[in-house]
Amino acid sequence: MQVTNILFLLVGLGAFGYYLGRGRSLAMANPLGGIRRLHSLPSYHGMHVALWCLIPSLILLGLWFIFADAVINNLVISSLEPALLPPDSAGYNLVFNKINNIASGVIKEQGQPLGLIEAAQYMDSLRTMSRWSLTLLLLTVSLFGLAWGQRKITVDFRARPAVEKVMQNMLFVCACLAIFTTLGIVLSVLFESIQFFRSVPLYDFVFGLDWSPQTAIREDQVGSSGSFGAIPLFVGTLLVSAVAMFIAVPIGLMSAIYLAEYAGKNVRTFAKPALEVLAGIPTVVYGFFAALTVAPFLRNLGSDFGLAISSESALAAGGVMGIMIIPFISSLADDVITAVPQSMRDGSLAMGATQSETIRRVVIPAALPGIVGGIMLAVSRAIGETMIVVMAAGMAANLTANPLESVTTVTVQIVTLLTGDQEFDSPKTLAAFALGLMLFMVTLVLNIVALHIVKKYREQYE
Amino acid sequence: MNKVDQSTHKSKENTSEQKLNSSPKQSLDLDKNHVTVGKPFSDDSKMTMRNVDVFYADKQAIYDVNLDIAKNEVIAMIGPSGCGKSTFLRTLNRMNDTVDGCRVSGTIAMDGENLYAPKLDVVELRARVGMVFQKPNPFPKSIYENVAYGAKIHGLADSRVDLDEIVENSLRKASLWEEVKERLHQPGTGLSGGQQQRLCIARAIAVSPEVILMDEPCSALDPIATAKIEELIEELSQNFTIAIVTHSMQQAARVSHRTAYFHLGKLIEVNPTEQVFTLPEHQLTEAYITGRFG
């Protein structure tokens, strides 16, 4: 039976349990003079039964999801003849994928070694068996749960607190999902990175000047290792981000100042949402714009002035990224600028300061922590931005600080290394996770510091 | 002093006296054509206001105020909350410009110069008419920078030495110097409430204004700090013209030479302070100072 069908079945059983529990409590209450005699409303009794019916079986289903495949795979592999067993882990994956593909019918059986076909058939039968036994088990468990829940119903049974307790725990788990997600990110990138650092030393990765991961798969050639020096990527990322911030910070900040301090109501109601539009445009659109409009434009402009601007220049990618970040900075800056109390402005204006003097000498210094926090968040966003650079920046890792040249970034390399069908455990794919680890750590520090600054700033004026 | 103003002021005074004579007992209700009782005018005036109306969008906040503020006097403005006294004070250095939809009609003049003339620069005006606010609002800078702020923006100091001198003098005048001279470069926000308010006063007098407006300067302070500020106002009145809005009648009685009583946007009575608190002319004034409403 398909898993989705099992789920539907379980939900149906749960609904049935609700109905039964509610009916039973009503039947108990009626002779005693109505539901006022019950400790909890009938619907709570119903929910209580439904929860008994669902929760154990759902936990079981979850466990099956996690472990069933692993158990089956181990059984299949151990059933293979020793001759077919590959020596190393890469070959192991190859054989296993083959069996898997035969079992699911992607590869035709003809022409495959007999042992593999047998293994595939064994796998198929195991899967069928596991699915059917799961269905039976789940049904039994939920029916038992249903019966148990039914039995517990009495007039005095405190169904409401019991149900609420379960609900509170579920809410708690939902809230903790954020922690699980962070943990998942850390574990997934850390685990693969450690594997990567076994083959490429951490020092070579962080301080190496040469990045050419393509050579790593040709293990027969010289120089197959030691080409994972990430410095050119870090420099490229910083260069593109610097260009972006160079555009976004002044424009974003000045728009925020103008909108918050000068603009009349009409200008604000029009210009603010119009600028926000920039924030709602997907990054892939910016990437397209950068690659097909801005980059050729800049190249032609450059050649008019006798400048050689690469068609994948950091300037084009960074410039468009800057445009993308303008609304981000302007809305954050707008928040912190309007949070500066009016009394500060009054104090300065009453001294005879002009409005711009007030803004430059009082409002901005007062809002500075918040603005710095906002800019740090924007930097973190620029560093982690992917699609614009994938589409408009280069692939080749040049170590340069010239924005007219082509550079590549951390995110570009992650995408290049991981798209397409690669063996998962090759140093190439693992390198992507090591880059991901770097990216995550840098943005994590930026975010936490920035969020802390902004929070402290808000508290100051609350 | 402006000639035209002088004449209108004379005629107004006459009418008010006539009115006063014809109806010695004013009612508690305000009629439309009310006239300020007492002595709103002065021969040695620093600021003159004639027929001042203030509107917020469509709502009128101040009705036809006529008043003179004399040189080097302390004038207190009292009245129940929402009576428009703070609004009126803010029109005197055009701080009401920062409020959207605020409109002023009539004339407000300082030394005969109309404050609402189109070519007048508010920057200059506000340098001449300083202001201290209800809540102490030091800038998030050091004590030194707070006091030096005005001198810096207006370019009043030619050298660091000049600036140091201005800061020290202003802090001394605000009787704050002894308390802060050891920590001039610590943030002004770290001072106590009363010290912050004196810092704001020091900041205001650092540019040597002619008039200082004070908008309930002690309402956020404890009694001891209040006493210090009141003492300070007394001293400052030797050099500056001061208009102070206050919630506390005792304060008005302690610090001011003249007192103006506002009620629902109208200026009811202006008289020497002792008279207002001992023998008010208008029934509304009497009702207010005897605590029948507040």
Place this chain on the structure above:
Amino acid sequence: MNNQSENLSRIQSSLKRRNRSEALFQWYGRTAIFIGLAAVAVLFFDIISKGHGAFRATYIKLDVHYDQSLIGIDNLADAAQLVDGNWAALSKAAIRGNFPDVSGRRDKRKLNKLLSNGAGFDLKDRLVENPQLLNKTEAVWILADDDIDTYFKSWLDNNPYDARLTDKQVQWIDDLYQQGRIELFFNANLFTRGDSREPEQAGIRGALMGSFLTLIMTLMLSFPIGVSAAIYLEEFAPKNKWTDFIEVNINNLAAVPSIIFGLLGLAIFINFFHVPRSVPIVGGLVLTLMTLPTIIITSRAAIKSVPPSIREAALGMGASKYQMVLHHVLPLALPGMLTGAIIGMAQALGETAPLLMIGMVAFIVDIPSGFSDPATVLPVQIFLWADSPERAFIEKTSAAIMVLLSFLIIMNTSAVWLRKRLERRW
């Protein structure tokens, strides 16, 4: 007093300079806003001017003879025969019929190139729908090749782009135009077909379906979970380190680069749990984790805006805390939560990078019909097309962007509308 007058003259002399710098400062502000707005305008203008052409496609009218012997089948109801039939022969014969003078293998091949190489299959579909046409002749508008389409549109705009055509082909197109046999029609293929290597046959239906399925999956997971988390944090969470830790995590996740979520999806869902690649389920899971912080943060704001007096009233009546939340707080906070959900979904709809990581970047022709069918999504389709070398794909890409942007505009305006409409003032 001397001091005062000296100050005054200093201030007066500085006024001119200071007013100038004030005016300059305001101009900086105006310029900044102008640049921002100009960027919006240029972006939209660029996309629309590049993409509007894709909503129409070039068709060539030819007399098609549905010759049974040419196709080589004898039964239209036999699916196996339909697959093996030589359908391309039909369209080839038709175009040659229109240009009987063309001879030589090279010229004939060039002539065939006028038509889309899927033209034969379109004729097959037409014939299967109308079996009575077998062995009869009718005039049919046949889809032209993408190079012809590009040339014909640019030629209509008086700016012909003929780099990929031979002189003879240009001549043939001119002839067809003289005969009134070449024309632009609404490009229905764009909305009814899946991806294709041939630009003229490529459509966004598959990507739209993929986006739809992925979004449904995302919404089904992230809305209930996000609302539950928000309720917990606002109404039940004790003030302790753990709660603080949850909050730090949520705020940080909202700012983690999206590609990191892709790495998470690849490592956990695909390599650990063996969820198949490229399917809406795994896309939905990844986007759920990505949009959760947004939904939690907006839902919390919505819950916060419900005044405490309502809570107290409910608790004062003897309601349990859950009854208070379910009966009073939740209904009042729902509009705000829905707004947050729409904004989160808009964010998910435009997201590309994490989906590249989990294999939704594959070339998929079939239109997905379920959560476990291989699929791609609209932004990824845009990425794939933008990467394609064919010139005609630029137009298609821009058109797909226009469709994507229209969806986003609809979602965002409905969020604003919803907030305005259902907002309560306390």
